[in-house]
Amino acid sequence: xxxxxxxxxxxxxxxxxxxxxxxxxxxxxxxxxxxxxxxxxxxxxxxxxxxxxxxxxxxxxxxxxxxxxxxxxxxxxxxxxxxxxxxxxxxxxxxxxxxxxxxxxxxxxxxxxxxxxxxxx
Amino acid sequence: xxxxxxxxxxxxxxxxxxxxxxxxxxxxxxxxxxxxxxxxxxxxxxxxxxxxxxxxxxxxxxxxxxxxxxxxxxxxxxxxxxxxxxxxxxxxxxxxxxxxxxxxxxxxxxxxxxxxxxxxx
Numbered sequence: 001x002x003x004x005x006x007x008x009x010x011x012x013x014x015x016x017x018x019x020x021x022x023x024x025x026x027x028x029x030x031x032x033x034x035x036x037x038x039x040x041x042x043x044x045x046x047x048x049x050x051x052x053x054x055x056x057x058x059x060x061x062x063x064x065x066x067x068x069x070x071x072x073x074x075x076x077x078x079x080x081x082x083x084x085x086x087x088x089x090x091x092x093x094x095x096x097x098x099x100x101x102x103x104x105x106x107x108x109x110x111x112x113x114x115x116x117x118x119x120x121x
Numbered sequence: 122x123x124x125x126x127x128x129x130x131x132x133x134x135x136x137x138x139x140x141x142x143x144x145x146x147x148x149x150x151x152x153x154x155x156x157x158x159x160x161x162x163x164x165x166x167x168x169x170x171x172x173x174x175x176x177x178x179x180x181x182x183x184x185x186x187x188x189x190x191x192x193x194x195x196x197x198x199x200x201x202x203x204x205x206x207x208x209x210x211x212x213x214x215x216x217x218x219x220x221x222x223x224x225x226x227x228x229x230x231x232x233x234x235x236x237x238x239x240x241x242x
Binding site for chain 1: 146183190192196
């Protein structure tokens with residue numbers, strides 16, 4: 001049988017839209033998604049689940065109501081379920097999200113930055 | 122509050138033992154583990170879960186009974202539950218595993234390469 005690796009750079013080259021996660025793999029009922037971001041996202045929380053951010057290229061600030069974390073390439077962070085956060089990228093940042101299938105990018109906030117779910121690349 | 126990123130390189134510098142995964146983060150009931158590998162592992166399967174391999178540095182072959190995949194830095198693969206596989210690294214490879222808490226590295230095979238579970242770094 002033919003087995004193929006999933007290459008982050010190849011997958012990232014296949015789309016340009018910001019704040020629009022693309023699924024690249026599933027593990028049980030979890031998904032791995034690549035996303036390109038730039039500028040400010042909306043304050044939101046995911047009441048039902050933790051969420052993992054892994055920065056692949058660039059730098060991402062994640063603001064919390066009581067602090068902030070800055071992630072560089074090769075760094076990750078786990079947003080605990082229910083914790084309000086706002087991702088901000090001064091310049092374009094490429095990253096991977098890991099979370100259960102079905103999680104919506106804007107969580108409990110909704111709004112115009114809400115991306116279509118379960119779009120594969 | 123003080124929020125700290127989890128830096129893969131920093132965490133990898135804290136241990137040298139091969140085939141001995143170290144937990145760096147938890148997301149719900151899943152764990153992210155770093156591991157350094159070199160040489161041949163044992164054939165095994167995880168009957169209860171898929172398993173994700175992400176190569177951070179170096180190169181890893183994952184052999185299957187009917188084929189093989191080679192992962193380089195920046196590539197990932199999902200081993201489906203129940204599928205026999207044997208990781209092989211010609212030279213030292215540094216990678217991240219993502220899998221449910223409690224998964225044992227040698228799966229259904231056991232043996233002397235079975236590592237202590239849930240060791241954090």
